[in-house]
Amino acid sequence: MIPNDTIIALATPSGAGAIAVIRISGSNAIALASDYFKSIRGKNLIDQKTHTIHLGHIVEDKRVMDEVLVSIFKGPHSYTGENVVEISCHGSPYIQQQIIQLFLRNGCRTADAGEFTLRAFLNGKLDLSQAEAVADLIASDNEASHQIAIQQMRGGFSNEIKTLREELLNFASLIELELDFSEEDVEFADRSQFKELLQRIQTVLKGLIDSFAVGNVIKNGIPVAIVGEPNVGKSTLLNALLNEERAIVSDVAGTTRDTIEDEISIGGIGFRFIDTAGIRETQDVVESIGIRRTFEKIAQAHVVLYLVDGWQLTAAGAMDTLKNEIEKIKNKFPLKSIVLLINKLDRLTEDQLSMFKEKLPDDDKRQTTLFISAKTKEGVADLENKLLQFVNTGALRNNETIVTNTRHYNALLKALEEIEKVQFGMDEELPSDLMAIDVREALYHLGLITGQVTNDELLGNIFSNFCIGK
Structure with a gap:
């Protein structure tokens, strides 16, 4: 279920700083912000174009809280796919809390951990693996982990999985069709093409599974x-x-x-x-x-x-x-x-x-x-060069997909196991209804990676690891 209430959270780290950014998302985000934002040029936020920035003050009952810049993003062309307002205020913790409390009293609620990114996923702005890459990008502390997270967030890994799943789904549909005409003993799926597809899928899955050994140590630091x-x-x-x-x-x-x-x-x-x-x-x-x-x-x-x-x-x-x-x-x-x-x-x-x-x-x-x-x-430089040789950086240099997420790794292992069962069924010429069960299981596990198959428990587990403002 896609929530329709309006959420607010501090999007920058808590504590004092030059500026802080407060993010609001929801269908009423712009309307709520306009009630307490007084533009220095008398503009009404509701009437302004998307992706614009406006200078003014946050005011409650004639009391000026701060001079701010307000950025507005109208859905669906925003990070969450909803109306989004970002208030850039001065970085005093007192000012931050005063503004946040103002909106909490007037129609907003505090965002849960990762709820902005969860809404982006629910509204189709990101698939699940891309959403997880957002957290990896925030946590990246070296060039390699940053590069891997960027590639995944841009959909490199997702596209590989989606392509495999679509091809497998097409053949699964033909096998299911055969079951409807089982009494006529007809074949709609070309078995030779299906064998080629299975071999190609196994090759890709094994490559992704093998990459986890590199990806895991890169992500977590090589001990x-x-x-x-x-x-x-x-x-x-x-x-x-x-x-x-x-x-x-x-x-x-x-x-x-x-x-x-x-x-x-x-x-x-x-x-x-x-x-x-x-x-x-x-x-x-x-x-x-x-x-x-x-x-x-x-x-x-x-x-x-x-x-x-x-x-x-x-x-x-x-x-x-x-x-x-x-x-x-x-x-x-x-x-x-x-x-x-x-x-x-x-x-x-x-x-x-x-x-x-x-x-x-x-x-x-x-x-x-x-x-x-x-x-x-x-000799310390020689030692550093030797340590780099222990890491297969060739995949990084060639911009290949590297799996770093344990959840993805486990799903790939299970998908490969089901594909190998289908391969066995093909080799042994087992009935189509038996192979159809294994194909459905493989599709299920591939779908878990990108979020085409999901449940509330899975989403809760993933997004609870995010920071509040993301």
Whole structure:
């Protein structure tokens, strides 16, 4: 049901600022605003053209609340598809609340979380995946997540799903028609074309499903655990990557007793670095808890940076110990990418470097070795470039559709499962009525993504995650 009341909310962040924007939407939005807006040129808002801005004052009983700019957007040519008024006032929290309370007393109600965007969806201005992209766009904090959200909001993902669904719907209609003439034993749907369609749909769905692995880490930031023994420079490396003194650096072993996390953007991709407690045998209860959490963070990380002190590697047996420690991590976390970082490059001689390169563990698909100095930042740029290689940015560069939404991912998995059932039915020459059931299920799951199939519980769950003014 499309609501017909008028809603109001602050569209800019709460708190003091230069200006604030108050948004009103509903069939009576412009009429309500005109009752309390006095134009400096004597204009009546109701008579003004859509997409125009007007200077004046918000006035109640001759009391001037503020000098404002009022923008009007007449439905259906507005964000929500309804009449919309946006009041730009001065950013005093007192002024904001005075204006909002004025309209709440006179015909408006406070908008629910995401209700403006919900109305845009209900009025056909956005489909459901585009509406969800609005929230992703607001939350984007790096170039890659911004690019993905923009593409989805502009309908790139929706168009792919709609095209697949329309083609499948056409064949579903022919299969349903066959059921009406089952006694005549006729076929309206060309089975060879249907097989080609099923193969094409499976290819597209598998590509979208595979893209979620990239999209999910891009959206949420790629977790990178910095691990190693105490005093090898983990905190110094974190500070070097962040370009700030985020972690305490000390010569005392065991300074970091808990994990420290912070996020930065490298090449437009968000990376969440986790500085962990040094791994060693200890009787200290607090430090032991930190070490246990270190292994928990390794399990959660996408990439593990294993840092060692290059100067300490010159000791007898140190190289064998290092190889054993790397092997332990590989055995415990076989799917993790490991970057072995030989730190304190500024203290190593050319002969030592040559010796290390001969004796260090051989690089393989899961492991790379780099030489750095966390103190002087030498080699840190090479590390950043290596981290970018762990992310498949090719899809981003080619502007391909990348799935970042867990709800979409689950719907795609279920749709693919139903399509594979239809494929099996075709191969086994099962009756049309059995295949029709699976086709309907596939259409249902594809429709859930764009909102062609929906329910109140689903909408409530999605839009409750929005901010109030959006």
